[in-house]
Amino acid sequence: MxxxxxxxxxxxxxxxxxxxxxxxxxxxxxxxxxxxxxxxSCGTIPINYPFGIDDGCGSPYYRHMLVCSDSGILELRTPSGRYHVRSISYSDPHMIVTDPFMWKCQDGHHFRATRAFSLDTSTHLTLSSQNDYLFFNCSEEKVIVEPKPIFCERFPDRCDSTCDSASYLCRHLPGCGAALGGRSCCSYFPKATESLRLMLKYCASYTSIYWRINGANAPDDHVPEYGIRVDFDIPxxxxxxxxxxxxxxxxxxxxxxxxxxxxxxxxxxxxxxxxxxxxxxxxxxxxxxxxxxxxxxxxxxxxxxxxxxxxxxxxxxxxxxxxxxxxxxxxxx
Known part of the structure; x- marks a missing residue:
């Protein structure tokens, strides 16, 4: 051929x-x-070192922790779930996240089932000491619900385990002072995730309030707002x-x-x-x-x-x- x-x-x-x-x-x-x-950036939130939303960017200590959705919503991954990141500060290293399961003003005296927010203790993220946790309708048979100053004077060895019913925030809930309608409220800072889970076992719900610094002169330089402040290290x-x-x-x-x-x-x-x-x-x-x-x-x-x-x-x-x-x-x- x-x-x-x-x-x-x-x-x-x-x-x-x-x-x-x-x-x-x-x-x-x-x-x-x-x-x-x-x-x-993700939406309006700047993404700088040590963070990265693309693999290989930032510090490996924070690898896969932040996720940016197609709609520009930034989320933090933790062992307990994914949470919306509202803001990140690099000058005072911290981020503010919101937990959709926590109690909100509009919930009033209706308490939904919730779960404990937790962080991986092996990471460079920590819960800020500027957070206050409020617990609602706790069983007084299982939880010590007492005015903390008086109780601590009487029982100093049990002071740290008290849920403070005289908390300022219980009496002045940000944005909705009377939303609880007389329901019980107390303030307690859990030192570990397990103690938070135990509190939720005997309380109807909880919420987190952090103290935002607004730059004003004392005594109004700290303003309470709903959210969880998570501190981070910058290697x-x-x-x-x-x-x-x-x-x-x-x-x-x-x-x-x-x-x-x-x-x-x-x-x-x-x-x-x-x-x-x-x-x-x-x-x-x-x-x-x-x-x-x-x-x-x-x-x-x-x-x-x-x-x-x-x-x-x-x-x-x-x-x-x-x-x-x-x-x-x-x-x-």
Missing amino acids: AYNPSSRSCSYDSFCFLFITFVLPYFFFTKAQAASHCRT VTTDCLQCQDMKKGGGRCGFDTQSQNFLCLCNQRSNVTTYCNDHSSSSHSKAGIIAGTVTGVSAAGALGIGAGLWYWKKVRASAPVTCGVQSNENRLF
Whole structure:
């Protein structure tokens, strides 16, 4: 059988068409994702070091703790669930989160079933001492509900286990002073998650109030608001300070998702182990650091390549070739 150069031309043109259609968009998309992987905000909340909402960004101590939804809602992951993050302060390191199961003013004397908010004690997150917990309708057979100053004078050895019925906040609930309608209320700060669970076993519900500093002069510089204040540490390292230094390239502190070793994330070049302007440093591919993003794109790309090759083979097997000219029988598009 004589060799027909037109047949090869048709096959080559078909392959080029499929390559451009299925494969090239995948590579461009992967590169675009890798180049801008560290988002700096979620909704209106800035995301700075030590946090990151993309894997490989920020400090590995806070890996996978914050989640940003497609609608721009930031959430904190804890052993007890996911909670809406209302704000983050980096100058006074803390965040304010809300628990949808906690009692609210509009609940009045209707107490819903709730669960204890908890943090992983192995992390760099801690419950702030500026939180006050109010418990409602506790069983006085199981919980010591007494005015704390008087009770502590009489029983100093049992003072820490008292739920204070004389609490200022019980008498001045923020935004709804009379919402409880005479129901019992007491204030207690649990020192551990287990003690909080035990309190909820014998109380109808609870809520958390933190003291917000509004910058005014005393005595009105602290204002009570509903929410949970969670304090966090900012790990300070020489590597991170060098990376962030604008004179040295102004990178972002991150880490390798495989080894969790420090990386300086740079915009104009591959990520490095020191700082962005250090051209002698070993570099790492950006695409390799964003394991979660690139893996998802790779799967889509693999499917596209597979579909393209299958279609190309089908065309080669079934479409007749007529001297390299498209006819109604061999037309591709």
